[in-house]
Amino acid sequence: MRKGLVTALLLLCLFVFAACKKDKTGEVTKGATNEKTEKQFVSEDYNPGNKTKYLRPMMKTDKGFYYYNPVDKGLQYYDIAAKKTMFLCNKPECRHDGNEFCVATNGKYLHLYECLYNDVILEYVTEETDTQYRFKVLSVALDGSAMNELATTFTFEKTVEGFAIYQSFMYVHRNKAFLTMAGSGQAEQEEYYGAAILDLNTKEVTYLDEEPFGKNNEEVTKVTAKEDYFYYCRKEGKKLLLHRYNIVDGTDESFRLLPTFEGNYVVVDADTVAYLKSAGNVVCTYRISTGQNKEQTRMMRQYYGYQIDGSYQKSEAMKESMVTQLATDGTYIYAAEPLREYADTEGIVVKREAYIHVLNQNLEEVLLADMAEAATKLGYDDMEWERSSYTQMLRYMGDDIYWCLELKETPDSKDTSDLDWYVFHCNRSDFIAGNPKFEFAYRYEDH
Numbered sequence: 001m002r003k004g005l006v007t008a009l010l011l012l013c014l015f016v017f018a019a020c021k022k023d024k025t026g027e028v029t030k031g032a033t034n035e036k037t038e039k040q041f042v043s044e045d046y047n048p049g050n051k052t053k054y055l056r057p058m059m060k061t062d063k064g065f066y067y068y069n070p071v072d073k074g075l076q077y078y079d080i081a082a083k084k085t086m087f088l089c090n091k092p093e094c095r096h097d098g099n100e101f102c103v104a105t106n107g108k109y110l111h112l113y114e115c116l117y118n119d120v121i122l123e124y125v126t127e128e129t130d131t132q133y134r135f136k137v138l139s140v141a142l143d144g145s146a147m148n149e150l151a152t153t154f155t156f157e158k159t160v161e162g163f164a165i166y167q168s169f170m171y172v173h174r175n176k177a178f179l180t181m182a183g184s185g186q187a188e189q190e191e192y193y194g195a196a197i198l199d200l201n202t203k204e205v206t207y208l209d210e211e212p213f214g215k216n217n218e219e220v221t222k223v224t225a226k227e228d229y230f231y232y233c234r235k236e237g238k239k240l241l242l243h244r245y246n247i248v249d250g251t252d253e254s255f256r257l258l259p260t261f262e263g264n265y266v267v268v269d270a271d272t273v274a275y276l277k278s279a280g281n282v283v284c285t286y287r288i289s290t291g292q293n294k295e296q297t298r299m300m301r302q303y304y305g306y307q308i309d310g311s312y313q314k315s316e317a318m319k320e321s322m323v324t325q326l327a328t329d330g331t332y333i334y335a336a337e338p339l340r341e342y343a344d345t346e347g348i349v350v351k352r353e354a355y356i357h358v359l360n361q362n363l364e365e366v367l368l369a370d371m372a373e374a375a376t377k378l379g380y381d382d383m384e385w386e387r388s389s390y391t392q393m394l395r396y397m398g399d400d401i402y403w404c405l406e407l408k409e410t411p412d413s414k415d416t417s418d419l420d421w422y423v424f425h426c427n428r429s430d431f432i433a434g435n436p437k438f439e440f441a442y443r444y445e446d447h
Helices: 001-013 369-379 430-433
Strands: 058-060 064-069 074-079 086-088 107-117 120-128 132-141 145-155 162-174 177-184 191-199 205-206 220-226 227-234 240-248 252-255 263-267 273-276 281-286 292-298 298-305 312-320 325-328 333-336 342-343 347-351 356-357 365-368 392-397 400-408 418-429 439-445
Touching: 058 107, 058 273, 064 107, 074 298, 107 162, 132 177, 145 191, 162 220, 177 220, 177 227, 191 400, 205 220, 220 263, 227 263, 252 281, 263 325, 263 356, 273 325, 365 369, 365 430, 400 430
Parallel strands: none
Antiparallel strands: 058 064, 064 074, 074 086, 107 120, 120 132, 132 145, 162 177, 177 191, 191 205, 220 227, 227 240, 240 252, 263 273, 273 281, 281 292, 298 312, 325 333, 333 356, 342 347, 356 365, 392 400, 400 418, 418 439
16 A cells, blocks of 8 residues: 555656755855745645655745755755755754754654745644654744744554554645645554644644544545645545545535546546546546546557667557646646657667647647657756656646656666656746747755
């Protein structure tokens, strides 16, 4: 279960880290962050990204990026103009070493998740006492001057041997925070789950289950939001259902999508959900008002193959695409295929493909973009692309499309830790016009 969850999150997410060397002694000054920093999104429609095993959510302003660095174990800020990375703490003489006064690296808390909302950074953390694990939400000032506890959302008694948290998530929408938690005990081999809604105004916590956090709960995954609703996925028996939670009145309803739905969906509008069947080449729709499911679009494209003369070129024939990710920017729907490599008889890679199908809200294809060609033009073709189903990831923030690739800096290296994440971005309108001008944005070293 855990492996499948991580893989799914990796497919859905795109995330950016600063590429500069860390400045462990640098501090964020009030002058650097108190200036106007208009976000590229409105608070009620925040796009948080997703945490994965390797990458953390990124928070963008016009001045720079806020993010959590799991290597240095602290909140950091990357100043775009100064091209400088610093810890998000302006305490004089602070060494940012995990001491209890450091805003960025306070060792009192185990960091789980973070997001930028209404001019503060919200942190989802765990505090461990002699008898309990306490899951809390903190607020951190953008200038690194203060950190405060907002609420305790879950508590878990230390009665399970070898208990460990393996997944957590926070999605903030219209002053509500949707929080999930998953953990397991080594001795009992049992899974524990929890899901809650935190009202950021009243600090009131509402749980989705009778037991806030326990082994009788089903896991909540794939949380998103639109207008007055949170959407999420949850199993009922062997079926995975899509749920819709009303932020205003607290009602919860579930929808049965077509068989083999595995949680890959986007909300098109208040009445329409687009989703993938596990076969991966059919985009379906569900109409909430009528309860009707429909297989809407089967992805097809020309493919490459060897010709009689031994050349390698696009065939006139069509083949079904294997789509592994859906995303939306509110106007278009993007269906992304995993990267494929084609080698000649000597094993030399002669062609790479990483297609993204762009659909309008009627699920009609308006563009087919080959992202492999874009990366090659940027000069990164001399690096070996890690062969995995989650090689490319797609996210949207404001007017930018962020596209992430997992690359090996040393092609011959067999060390799985020798992986870097290269992130490119381009203007959405250029992309839709069929002229994607992708530029290198950041590189995150995972070693």
